[in-house]
Amino acid sequence: MIPLIKTLMPPKEKLMPKLESILYSGYIAQGEVVDEFENEFSKFNGNKNCLSVNSGSSALHVALILAGVKKGDEVISTPITAEPTNTVISQTGAKIIWGDIDLNTGNLCPDSVISKITDKTKAIMAVDYAGMPINIERFQEIEKKYGIPIIQDSAHAFGATYKGRKLGNHFKYTTFSFQAIKHMTTVDGGMVCIKDDEEFEKAKLIRWFGIKKGISRLENNIHLQGYKYHMNNINATVGLVQLETIDQVISQYIENGKYYDKALSGVKGLELMNYYPDSQPSYWLYTLKVERRDDFIKMMVDNGVMASELHKRNDLHSIFVDSKCELPNVDEFEQKWVHIPCGWWVTKKDREFIVSCIKKGW
Template sequence: MLKKKLIPVFYPNYDNREAEAVAEVLKSGWIGLGPKTEEFENKFASSIGAKHAIALNSATSALHLALVAANIKKDDEVILPALTFASTAHAVLYVGAKPVFADIELDTLCISPKDIKKKITKKTKAIIPVHYGGYPCYMDEIQRIAKKHNILIIEDASHACGSTYKGEKIGTISPFTCFSFHAVKNLATGDGGMITVKDKRIAERLRRLRWVGITKDTWKRVEKVIEMGLASNRGYGWHYEINELGYKYHMNDINAALGLVQLQKLEKGNLIRRRIAKHYKKNLKGVGDIVNPLLADGKENSISAQHNYVIRTKSRDKLHLFLRKNFISTGVHYLPLHFQPLYRKLYPNVSLPNTESVWPKLLTLPLYPKLTRKEQ
């Protein structure tokens, strides 16, 4: 008897091209931080129009390094939503600062500019807007608030690889934007991340910080040896200096090779995601008490990467079990962070009415380019 196939929530968009790209790197003998990583950085930056892109091993590392490079430190406050993955707030704790949770907009599930204003104090040094599900936050309003109060913006674009806000690609708007290439993301490298920045000096510092503070990474030292004519292909320049404490957060060439192939597929993959989202919205309209998500599909020249499709229903848990029995996986994104034991203990009196009213209804449906019409 054949077992029925389970439809997952997410599934990577891989084929032989990824396998061939990884095999090429393995055959080259250089699998660490090297030429493929640099190529991926350059092509990623070019694809969105960013000035500089720094490849890392995760978006968690990206958020942490962005805060370090922004000189956010102990006793500073950083405003962010609670409806996000743990890394957004963890990164703030890593630098000794305090995460201050702001409420969300009920239509987009993104951070509320109105509530950001309420949470600003003399200690507020940064805002981390999270583009939930790929839907762009209301960046115009957030930028006005940040400018008025001299607060830095660090965008968490873990869901928003390929999103556009009013004609501007996410990754080109703020001083820092952090992307995720985790296995379930639109651009999946198994794991990985990227920071895009506008300032050359900050980009150079981030490159040092990602590789334990070393002033020039190993591949660059190899390139220098070749330039000097001391070796035809691979010579090792041993000398380096460390001027500040860094971290081992760099990407390697295996992940970068995957990233280069995935980058070629991103635009088409995101288009397919948006088509599936429209199909869901059309067919779920009027079904029970289901509320479909707001879609950014060109309105005001904004486009969502459509990382996920999150419906709302009071029967969330029952629907989850029903679909599971019918071999359809669903997820919940997310249990708000101020409900997690760690943050509840640290910050026990947080009240976020919109977040608290909506999260028990959230259910993430399967969404990925290889999802067939029959499976939808």
């Protein structure tokens, strides 16, 4: 079966000597290797304020705290995502206000978001679902006009670009996840990219109990609530080795995605996504809208290819019942939405085979 998602680990010969040396170095906590990982990540990404953490969820939480989100506030978010995007909002005590989506991409619709802004709105959580960048131009306008920070959850869109610039540089906060099945994994880990220098310093405190590193505990005075969210030298070592070849890995996703964009265009019974101008998705998944989805999935699985919706629309979870509202575009998208494999493990032969199966019909 060609899987929909797969973990990529560097070859043993490259990774193990470095891991072994750090494991027995006597310093496995957050140290110089983490600094080095952040520096290399910044070089890759282009934002100098990149703060590593122990998960994408922690990265989102740090961003929400920086945005000032507290109990009783409102955060506008999307139900078309993986659950952590939204469970992290509820963790702050804020209320989730669902925005509807744009049917062209499944991403949050800027006009719907504007219609839901109130005095209580403290942040907007926008997800680059499946690797497709959100409508960056419109969301930048919203961030500026309403003074409400956008948290761009780019967990699926590592390496994607807008106007040639990598995600991580377009909003006050952008977060990434390095969990097992993402474009790049550090086993578990995350990154929050921050625009403002002062907020970057504050984020360092939030990441580690509110304690300032580099001075002794006796001289420290905790003045804000912090957490144990730091990355350690072990995960950072994995990340550093991953970064050495990440450009090639991302290119493989993009090459496959572009191939499908061409080869599946005009095929009866399916609709392709329509990306926003100047944006380059990194195709963590290849998303389609198909007629008779169950039959489509069965046909794919019968041919040895995994296909699935992968995520449940988040507003259906009972924990979010207080946020329930009409979302006509989500209702429509939900009927047809499906993903097919697109990652580094999909060979040229595989993708040709996948396209030929789809073209035969279902």
